[in-house]
Amino acid sequence: MKKHRRSETPGRAASASAYSMDAAMNASYETAPRRNPALISFSEMLAFVAVVNATSFTGAARQLGTSKSVISRRISEIELQLGTQLIDRSGSRISVTDVGNAYYERCVSIIASVEAANDLAAGFNGGIHGTLRVSVPHFFGAQVLAPLFNEFANMYPGLRIDLGVEECDAGGNDTNYDLSIRIGHLANSSLLAKRLGATRSWMCASPEYLAARGTPKLPGELAYHDCLVNSGNGTSAGWQLLVDGELRTARVRERIRSACCFQLLQAARSGLGLALLPDYVIADAVATGRLKVVMPDCAPPAGPVSLVYPSSRRSSRKVQALIEFLSERLAHDSLVREPIAFA
Structure with a gap:
């Protein structure tokens, strides 16, 4: 009777599979002919930026409303066209390579420029369209901003609002957003800021x-x-x-x-x-x-409540529309206009 070799354990097999996939991908960069990097699509850039921001393929897929396999395919396509690795998938969590970090910064700038051009073109038709990415502190967003964003969304039915939530007043990477609301003194001096009020x-x-x-x-x-x-x-x-x-x-x-x-x-x-x-x-x-x-x-001194945004968003009609709207509404909000005096 012919004896069969016992199969490898699932863990060992998965590890070997991951290693072989990574090795195959690295080999493909060296053996596959490079395509024209100019043919990299805007949707592929969006996928790459979303992966870096979400630190996962699953999170990027959720953000862009597509599947994980589609995101993975778009990233692989970019890497194949460039002939270099942007995302390291060998560990338990993805990490961005040095080349990937540099490429990410340029992609963010390109996406902002394209969206600004889209805003400009849409403006000739009298409307504001596209996606507006906004970062807000968690409790402040729920307590003060939630009804205002609902009102703003009703004013511009062609606009999609993507809210990123930060715990308390801690700021994330504000350059990833069209506009952020921050509480306290600002550390990133490269951002444009507009004071909305104060809190203590x-x-x-x-x-x-x-x-x-x-x-x-x-x-x-x-x-x-x-x-x-x-x-x-x-x-x-x-x-x-x-x-x-x-x-x-x-x-x-x-x-x-x-x-x-x-x-x-x-x-x-x-x-x-x-x-x-x-x-x-x-x-x-x-x-x-x-x-x-x-x-x-x-009690420590009061700190500002500010709208902050990258200079690349200065000419964006959707950003300016939200700035004007929040500035007008919050100017009459007693929770924001001046710090509450409990003394």
Whole structure:
């Protein structure tokens, strides 16, 4: 009776398959004749930029409303035409090669130019069309901006709005968007900015927590309290507070650390500790007595609420339409126009 060799384990087989696919792809760059890079299509560029932004083929497919196989085929087509690898697929997660990063920057610029040209052409027909990519902070977007974006979408039925959400006020790569809304002082000076208003963070806690642990009066007492810390604002040493008119870092003892303002709000309302959160986040809870403001004299200075956008989007009619709309609406919004005074 003829004996059959036992097959490889699934894991080993998958690993060998992945290796052979990667090796075959690298070999194809060397053996296949290069096509004219000028024939790379706009849809292929869109696919590549979407993959880099989403850091996955699945996320890019979801963003562009197509299948993962279509995205993969478009990326392979670009790499074959250029004769070089842009996306490294050998690991558990994709990574962008050095050539890919340089190519990405140029693709972003080209896509912006094409979309600006489309906006200009559409303008002669009296309409605003295409896709408008906007990045907003999570809680601010839900609390303040959601109804405004719905109103704006109804004003321009030919416009598709693609919202990217960032936790709290942490900014992502704003050059990937047509326009972003950011809270706090801006780090990227290459972007154009328009101030919409201001917001201020306040220390707060639930009445139950304060009854059980006492109300701190001085920054030095925070080291003996449970604190709910926002990891999305880029600070780790402590809380920036005003002490004798100067901004100083107060050491805090972390009970919960999160980049999600909503989670920190819920934790504070549940009596888990002190939180330092923006006024628009805690306004309702303070008004209903679920939270109390603590040490108001030490609240850090107000920070701006800004619209930011790359200079390449300056002439975009859809960007300018949204800037004008939000500027007019938010000028009358008490949550944004000036910081709420809880003191």
